[in-house]
Amino acid sequence: MECNKVQEKLSALIDGILSQDKKMIVEEHLKSCEKCREALSELKKTIGHIKNQEEIEPPSWLTQKVMAKIRAEAEPKKGLFEKLFYPLHIKLPVGAVATIAIALTTIYIFKAIQPEIQLANAPPEEIERKEIPPAVIARDEVTKQSQQTAPEPKISKDGTTSYLTKKEVLQTEKNKAYVLGESTSVTAKPSEQPMPVKEPESMKFAAPKGPAPVMKEDKAMPSAGIGVMDGIKREAVPTPKSKAMADKKGIDFWITYKNQLVKIEFLYPANYNYKVGDEKLGASSCDFSLTFMSKQDTDYYSLLKVILVKSNFEQAAKDNYFQKEGGKWVVVGRHGMTTEATPIRGKTWGGLKGKTFVGVHDEKGYAGLREVAKMFAMIDDKSGCSVVFYSEEMPEEIFYRILSSFKFLK
Amino acid sequence: MKEGLNIKTDEDAEIVSLCKKGDVDAFETLVIKHQKKMLNIAYRMVGNYEDACEVVQDAFVSAHKAIKAFEEKSRFSTWLYTIVLNLSRNRLKQIKTRIHHEKFSLDDPILTDNGNIKVEPVSNEPSVLEKLEKKDIRQKVQSCISSLDNEFREVLVLRDIQGFSYDEIGVMLKIAEGTVKSRLFRARDAVKNCLKKIMGEL
Numbered sequence: 001m002e003c004n005k006v007q008e009k010l011s012a013l014i015d016g017i018l019s020q021d022k023k024m025i026v027e028e029h030l031k032s033c034e035k036c037r038e039a040l041s042e043l044k045k046t047i048g049h050i051k052n053q054e055e056i057e058p059p060s061w062l063t064q065k066v067m068a069k070i071r072a073e074a075e076p077k078k079g080l081f082e083k084l085f086y087p088l089h090i091k092l093p094v095g096a097v098a099t100i101a102i103a104l105t106t107i108y109i110f111k112a113i114q115p116e117i118q119l120a121n122a123p124p125e126e127i128e129r130k131e132i133p134p135a136v137i138a139r140d141e142v143t144k145q146s147q148q149t150a151p152e153p154k155i156s157k158d159g160t161t162s163y164l165t166k167k168e169v170l171q172t173e174k175n176k177a178y179v180l181g182e183s184t185s186v187t188a189k190p191s192e193q194p195m196p197v198k199e200p201e202s203m204k205f206a207a208p209k210g211p212a213p214v215m216k217e218d219k220a221m222p223s224a225g226i227g228v229m230d231g232i233k234r235e236a237v238p239t240p241k242s243k244a245m246a247d248k249k250g251i252d253f254w255i256t257y258k259n260q261l262v263k264i265e266f267l268y269p270a271n272y273n274y275k276v277g278d279e280k281l282g283a284s285s286c287d288f289s290l291t292f293m294s295k296q297d298t299d300y301y302s303l304l305k306v307i308l309v310k311s312n313f314e315q316a317a318k319d320n321y322f323q324k325e326g327g328k329w330v331v332v333g334r335h336g337m338t339t340e341a342t343p344i345r346g347k348t349w350g351g352l353k354g355k356t357f358v359g360v361h362d363e364k365g366y367a368g369l370r371e372v373a374k375m376f377a378m379i380d381d382k383s384g385c386s387v388v389f390y391s392e393e394m395p396e397e398i399f400y401r402i403l404s405s406f407k408f409l410k
Numbered sequence: 411m412k413e414g415l416n417i418k419t420d421e422d423a424e425i426v427s428l429c430k431k432g433d434v435d436a437f438e439t440l441v442i443k444h445q446k447k448m449l450n451i452a453y454r455m456v457g458n459y460e461d462a463c464e465v466v467q468d469a470f471v472s473a474h475k476a477i478k479a480f481e482e483k484s485r486f487s488t489w490l491y492t493i494v495l496n497l498s499r500n501r502l503k504q505i506k507t508r509i510h511h512e513k514f515s516l517d518d519p520i521l522t523d524n525g526n527i528k529v530e531p532v533s534n535e536p537s538v539l540e541k542l543e544k545k546d547i548r549q550k551v552q553s554c555i556s557s558l559d560n561e562f563r564e565v566l567v568l569r570d571i572q573g574f575s576y577d578e579i580g581v582m583l584k585i586a587e588g589t590v591k592s593r594l595f596r597a598r599d600a601v602k603n604c605l606k607k608i609m610g611e612l
Contacts, residue, residue: 011595015569017576045612046602049551050570052544058449059463063441066470071434073471 001029007039014044300398305390313350313378320376320390322352331356331374344375344396346404351377351389353396375399379406422486429477437477441470444487447572448494454567455498456505457556465501469494484581491568492582499560547609554604562597569594 006029012018013026030037314324321332322341330338331354341354353375372392377399380386387406391399420426422443428436448469452462473480473493480489555563564583568574569590580587605612 008595011598012591015576015594017591042602042606042612043598046598046605047570049547049605049612050555050566050598050601053454053548053551053555053571055446055450056453056459056462058445058466062445062449062463062466063438066441066445066467067434067438069467069471070437070474073475 001025003029003033003036006030006033006036010036010040010043013040014047300394300402303391303394304399304402306387313380316378316386316388317352317376320388321356321374322354322376330354344377346377346400348406349377349379349389349403351375377403379403420482420485420487423482426477426480426482426486429474430480437474440486440490444490445470447487448490451491451494451567451572452498452501454552454555454571455495455563456501457552458505461501461505462498465494465497469497472497488578488581495564495582502560550605550608551601554601554608557604558597558600562593562600565590565593566597566601570598 006026009018009022009026013023018026030040317323317329322329323332323338324330325338329341329343329352331341332338337357339355339357341352344351344353353373355371355373357371373394373396375389375391375394375396377389378386379389389399389403422440425436425440429440445466448466449462452465452469453459456462456465469490473490476493480486555566558566565579568579568582569576574582576587576590579590583590585593602612
């Protein structure tokens with residue numbers, strides 16, 4: 001049998017579905033052919049890599065959201081109120097908002113003249129639920145909650161809905177392993193995998209003129225879980241829809257942290273607090289917070305990659321495409337091009353910035369090169385927790401501003 | 411091929427029959443039970459968490475609408491996965507047009523004129539951070555999986571990530587087992603070559 005014929009069968013051989021005679025022929029060939037043995041080993045490694053892809057967890061709200069949609073559709077369309085409001089059953093958010101506004105006004109009026117007509121509150125609420133735009137998770141849940149628990153509709157003093165206050169969101173979410181406290185926007189459930197404690201190397205800078213950055217947080221953290229929090233750029237880019245929502249209420253999305261999904265919530269107009277870690281792990285985790293002071297900073301959030309590491313400056317730089325060449329730092333771009341990098345620093349951190357070029361392509365194919373700014377910063381508490389920030393395309397001032405709010409939560 | 415599945419009892423059969431009678435709560439137990447696998451299939455197909463969540467929601471809603479028409483020729487789960495695969499395909503089409511209208515992603519494989527993926531320089535020194543490396547490999551593997559055509563990606567995801575048997579995959583994709591076999595071979599081979607290109611070695 002020829003090599004290419006054999007190699008075609010290797011996939012089936014690995015899965016054990018080759019017929020006995022073919023299997024024997026292939027195995028016989030493998031004994032004498034190194035090339036095919038190499039191909040088999042590569043294929044096995046490839047399958048190993050594919051099987052190693054991590055499993056992802058569904059968000060806690062998924063079941064509720066699915067069921068809300070299904071129940072809304074399954075409900076029989078009968079009764080006076082439904083008939084009255086039927087023309088307003090428009091699928092567009094505009095229609096939904098209008099209906100909710102009408103429903104709430106109705107409720108408000110009813111509330112004003114309660115208790116006589118208290119019973120009449122129910123139908124408008126039903127309409128309200130039906131018109132929930134699917135994108136608004138928090139509202140979905142709160143509405144559901146208010147239906148289950150509150151005999152009266154939830155209306156704040158000024159007559160507007162209170163569905164997007166932070167407390168409500170926290171109250172209504174049930175499997176709240178991710179949400180820890182009032183000021184906490186992000187929490188994670190890292191896999192417990194303590195690293196052996198070792199003296200972390202202090203930061204080394206290539207070409208800094210001044211002294212090494214001063215570390216504010218110097219308290220002991222016995223052992224640091226090593227973890228990589230990534231995917232912010234990839235998974236957390238707010239869609240136009242959530243951006244539009246953000247203008248009014250806030251956005252939330254999920255990122256991966258140590259293979260766990262972490263929920264990030266930004267609620268306007270509060271400060272944006274960002275935390276990683278696990279209560280139960282206590283001192284062994286490297287919780288930190290970032291505060292996003294303005295909406296502009298938050299909009300750029302998705303361009304920031306945060307990596308919790310235990311390594312030295314040079315290694316961290318290298319992991320983020322900065323390399324030392326002849327005593328100078330350079331950015332290594334795609335296709336091996338390098339451009340000069342310069343050191344940057346804030347009060348508590350040091351890093352590098354530079355520019356690189358990436359190839360761009362459109363539907364027709366390769367379309368040229370484009371300049372992209374790359375920035376890298378490392379914050380090291382000298383006791384085992386180091387955090388690396390990396391960004392492409394983020395304006396420098398915003399990068400500085402976000403990082404200046406950095407705090408280890410110890 | 412399909413007869414084999416008929417013989418196996420479907421553990422969801424009882425709940426499914428309740429759902430057919432209009433029991434919405436019964437459907438909820440099916441959602442809870444299958445959502446994770448559904449999400450993982452969708453995620454590997456569309457390559458994006460938010461889109462995957464939406465695909466799963468839509469899939470359950472369509473499944474609920476169509477459950478009375480479900481003929482129980484295959485297992486319920488198989489039927490569900492067929493739906494999620496179909497919706498993932500549709501979503502991918504949408505994503506593709508969306509990407510063309512928006513800006514490109516930096517993580518997209520860079521294609522040259524002849525359609526090859528540009529190779530990134532590979533550092534000679536191994537990273538000391540095993541975790542970082544692992545994450546890096548996973549990202550590279552995902553980008554190679556994403557670069558496959560739909561028909562190849564489907565079999566690869568179902569077989570090597572989800573661990574379905576060849577005949578289950580055949581039922582889900584409505585293709586013959588031999589086709590599963592040959593597509594799988596080509597998909598694995600393509601991922602192998604892609605990984606070799608971007609990682610230097612396996």
